[in-house]
Amino acid sequence: MQDLRNMNLLLYGYKKSGKSYYGLKVADKMHMNFIDTDLLVQDLYTKKHHKTLTCKEIVLHHGRQAFKDLEKEVIFSLDDIENTVIALGGATILDEKNVLHLKKIGSLVYLKTDKKTLMERILRGELPSYIDPENPIKSFEKMYEERLSIYEHLGSLIIDTSHKTEEQVTKLLCEHVHTLRGFNG
Template identity: 35%
Template sequence: MNIILCGMPKSGKTTLGQLAATRLNRTFIDTDRVIEAMYHSATGESLACHEIYRKEGSEAFRYLEQQAIATLKTAKSCIIAVGGGALQNAKNLNILRRLGMLIYLQADTKVLLERILARRIPAYLDALHPEQSLEQLHEERTQTFEQSAHKIINTENLSTDQIVEMICSTE
C-alpha cells in the first residue's frame, strides 16, 4: 500500500515523507520533483516548481501536476508527497484516493507562515499581504483535505519523530 502525504505548503510533506520512506525502506516520490523532471523533458529548462508556476502560470502548472499524478497510477509501496494544491483537482483526488492511504498533515497557519517567510514568498501568495493570502488559501483547501484524507495528523506540538511514527504506523 502507498502512503500519500497531503497538506498545505510547508506542512512537512517532503521532509516527513523522506524520513518515513527511509524508516520503512520504501521509495519516496515527491510530485514536485516529477513535475520538474517533466518540465525539463518538455522544455530543456531546469526550473524548480515555484519558478515553473511563476513563469507558466497557475493553469499550466496545474496541468503539469495532473500529468505527474497520472504517472503514479502504477506506484506500489511508496511514500508519496503531493503538492498543496493537488487535491483541488477532482481527477488528482480520485487517482490519489485509489492509490493508497491519504494522510493530511495538518499544521497551524502561523507555523506555515514562519516557514514560508524564512525563504521567499511564493507566487501563489500576495507579496504585500502574505499572511492574509495564506489564511485564505488555508480556508479554501482545509475542507478538501479533511474530507479527502483517510487519516489526519495534527502536527502541532508533535516532534518530527512522533509524526514519522504516526505515518509509519499507518501500514
C-alpha cells in the same frame, strides 16, 4: 501476492507542513521508496522544454494552469508505483480528478499543521507563487481558509503535527503503513 499499490502512503497538506521531511523519514524506516511530485513536475517540464525551472518559476512564466496540467500528467503517471511514500504538492488535491486517481493508488494522509506555524515557515523563506508579496499575511490567510475544509475531509488519516515531536509523527505514519500492509501495530 498482495497488491502493493494500496500500500502507497500519499502525504498532503500545506506547503511547509513536512510532507517531504516526514516522507523521507518514513520511507527510510519502512524500506519504501520516496517521491516528491513537485520534483516530478519540474523533471517533466525539463523533459518537455529542455529548460529547468522550479515549480514557482513554471507558474510565473507559464501560468497556474500550465503547472496544473503538468501536475495532472505526473499524478496520472503514478499507476504502477508500489511501496512508495509520495509527497504531494499542496494544491494537488484541490483537483477532484487528481483525488479520485490518487485514492486508487494509495492512502491519503493529511499532515495538519497549525496556521501560525505554517505562516511563520512560509513567510520566512522565498514566497510561493500564490502568496502576494504586497500583502503576504492576508494572501496566506485566504489560501489557508480556502483549503482547510477540503484538506480535512479527504484524508483516510489526519495527523496533527502541531503538538507532536518528530518521532511521534513518524511513528504514527509508520503505524499507518503497517495497517496498510495488513499488520496489527
